[in-house]
Amino acid sequence: MIIGHIDKNEKKIKFQLDLNCTKCGKKVPGGLQASENYYGSQLFKIEIDNFKKNYLCGICRDKKRTKNKKSSL
Numbered sequence: 001m002i003i004g005h006i007d008k009n010e011k012k013i014k015f016q017l018d019l020n021c022t023k024c025g026k027k028v029p030g031g032l033q034a035s036e037n038y039y040g041s042q043l044f045k046i047e048i049d050n051f052k053k054n055y056l057c058g059i060c061r062d063k064k065r066t067k068n069k070k071s072s073l
């Protein structure tokens with residue numbers, strides 16, 4: 001997964017994040033990427049914070065998607 005935006009010629013930094021699903025609390029190891037310039041910036045920290053706050057594991061994401069589909073009918 002990529003955090004923020006990476007330009008074609010920008011250097012990528014790969015990092016691991018300990019993610020917990022905000023719904024079921026399941027721990028999911030997250031392999032993420034960000035551009036070298038973005039990584040470590042204040043904006044990056046905020047983005048990571050938001051990402052963690054909204055993170056759902058695959059199962060909960062699927063459930064949410066199914067629910068949304070049903071409610072839109």
Ligand SMILES: [Zn+2]
Binds near residue numbers: 022025026056059061
């Ligand atoms: Zn979950």
